[in-house]
Amino acid sequence: MGARSSGRARARDVLAAVTLWIPLAxxxxxWLVWRDNLPSDLPRQWGSHGVSSTWPTWMAIALFALVCLGSGxxxxxxxxxxxxxxxxKTFLWSGFAAGLATGGWLLIAGSTITSGPGTEPQVGAWPLLLMALLGYGLIPFMLAHRWVAAEPACWGSSSHAGV
Structure with missing residues (x-):
């Protein structure tokens, strides 16, 4: 592989890695935009009659941000x-984790924000965004350079017969 293609491969890998910091951003x-409008507790689970359990907002943001940070x-x-x-593969699985965390945060916090203060959060179409973000790992996976093992050098003739 020449220096020119090696530089392009490295640039692709760096770009792929940078995309894994986008979910944390x-x-x-x-969170920075919504924090003043978020309640102290966010929904954690919805049942047939609405929200069935909650958790502290600080815990939700800490968990989702930590997963995104870890992926980056x-x-x-x-x-x-x-x-x-x-x-x-690392980019793929890290992207899946970051996409899931980002989608989870947006589902929980976004549904709370869009439902308005003092009302029970309605999930609405937020799960569609979560499902789309589950595939986030495909972005860095496709951007990254495909690694190819170098062929071992053959001693002797240019023919591989008998090797």
């Missing part, structure tokens, strides 16, 4: 040279 930005850190560590054979 989305969670942090929406894992992607950054996957840029190491020794991680090349598994880098795309």
């Amino acid at each position: 989305a969670v942090a930005t929406t 850190l894992i992607a950054t560590f996957a840029l190491r040279e020794g991680a090349a054979p598994t880098r795309r």
Whole structure:
């Protein structure tokens, strides 16, 4: 692989890793924008009669942000040279985790914000966004350079017969 294609491959890998920081930015930005309008407790579970359990808002944002942070850190560590054979898979699974965390945050906090203060949150179409974000890992996976193992050098003739 020439230096020119190697540089392009590295740029693709770095771009793929950068996309794994976007979910953390989305969670942090929406929290900063919505924090004054969020109640102290957010829905954690919905039952047939509406919200069936809640959890503290600080715990929800901490959990979702931590998963997104972890995904970004894992992607950054996957840029190491020794991680090349598994880098795309790492980006894929880290992206799935970050997408799920971001979708979960947006579902819970977004449904609370859009329902208005003092009313029980209605899920509405928020689960569709969650489902779409489950596939987020495909973005860095497709952006990342596909690692190809170098062929072993053959000693002797250019023919591989008898090797």
